[in-house]
Amino acid sequence: MDSDFLTELKNFVNCKKTSSYDGLQQYHGITQHPETKNYIMVIEFAQNRDLHYFLNKTANTLSWIEKLSLLQEISRGLNSIHKNKFIHRDLHSRNVLIEYDGGATIADLGISKPVNELSDNSSIYGVIPNVAPEVLNGGTFTQASDIYSFGMIVWEVISGCRPFYDQLVELMERCWHQDPEKRNFSRSYKSEKRINYLYGELDTLINKAEKGKIKFTDNKGTKISPTEINDQAFYSSRPLTPLISKALTLQSMRLNSNVITDIQMVIM
Numbered sequence: 001m002d003s004d005f006l007t008e009l010k011n012f013v014n015c016k017k018t019s020s021y022d023g024l025q026q027y028h029g030i031t032q033h034p035e036t037k038n039y040i041m042v043i044e045f046a047q048n049r050d051l052h053y054f055l056n057k058t059a060n061t062l063s064w065i066e067k068l069s070l071l072q073e074i075s076r077g078l079n080s081i082h083k084n085k086f087i088h089r090d091l092h093s094r095n096v097l098i099e100y101d102g103g104a105t106i107a108d109l110g111i112s113k114p115v116n117e118l119s120d121n122s123s124i125y126g127v128i129p130n131v132a133p134e135v136l137n138g139g140t141f142t143q144a145s146d147i148y149s150f151g152m153i154v155w156e157v158i159s160g161c162r163p164f165y166d167q168l169v170e171l172m173e174r175c176w177h178q179d180p181e182k183r184n185f186s187r188s189y190k191s192e193k194r195i196n197y198l199y200g201e202l203d204t205l206i207n208k209a210e211k212g213k214i215k216f217t218d219n220k221g222t223k224i225s226p227t228e229i230n231d232q233a234f235y236s237s238r239p240l241t242p243l244i245s246k247a248l249t250l251q252s253m254r255l256n257s258n259v260i261t262d263i264q265m266v267i268m
Contacts, residue, residue, distance in 0.1 A: 004110055008108075008110040008112075009027075009030075011109040015080055015109060023078070023104070023105055023106060024077050024105055024109075025097055025105040026044040027044075046099055047099060048099065050096060051093040051153070053098075054102075055157065064209065065210065068202055068206045068209065069206060071153070072206060074106065074150070075201075078146060086113065087112060087146055088149070089112055089125075090125060091106070092126070093153060129152055131145070131148075132145035133178065142180060144183040147183040147198070148176060151175025151183075158172075167214075171198075185197045
């Protein structure tokens with residue numbers, strides 16, 4: 001049995017220790033391909049495919065309450081991963097699956113790692129816009145880098161119509177903060193001192209919106225053009241280490257060039 005297959009299965013079991021309904025994609029068992037003999041995970045069928053596809057299909061129909069509920073469900077899955085002391089490390093809209101009723105679950109835990117396990121900096125995998133800046137600069141994946149990735153998902157969900165409520169904008173900007181420590185949404189609860197409280201933040205927003213305490217401009221019927229797919233762009237996870245190494249080398253060369261120029265100016 002393939003080691004990557006076993007890793008994803010183990011990660012899934014470890015991240016589902018606390019609850020059966022936890023915002024993670026449901027696995028129903030294991031089967032084997034009759035010809036290749038490769039093992040295959042049997043997961044719950046996602047009728048609406050992934051979040052990227054779903055947003056393009058429903059761009060003109062989702063209300064703000066529905067968008068907030070979608071984000072809250074994704075945050076529930078991320079909370080489950082973080083509560084069990086794991087890091088997803090590859091969170092983007094293609095790894096969020098949408099069920100027949102529009103419910104969202106996080107999938108693909110294949111490269112997830114426990115918080116206390118050292119990341120292999122020589123092997124970075126993902127979608128560039130969703131990778132936190134400190135990771136692109138040679139740092140390690142952390143739960144804070146997952147929060148950054150969630151911030152990119154927030155942007156993808158709300159793009160096309162600007163929300164007229166500062167609290168949602170502040171939440172998104174906090175997810176994107178340059179300092180990983182500022183992306184901390186932890187709250188003390190019973191014996192758990194550090195858990196992801198994004199779900200609670202979004203729950204508060206939804207309650208206020210439902211009670212009419214805050215108002216968003218309703219974008220139902222608004223003509224929002226679906227995202228055009230660029231044939232040359234990468235929308236799926238891929239190895240990023242060669243690209244990052246090349247970028248860091250070019251950055252170092254530019255810095256050295258600037259230093260040499262400064263020295264030459266001083267000498268002259």
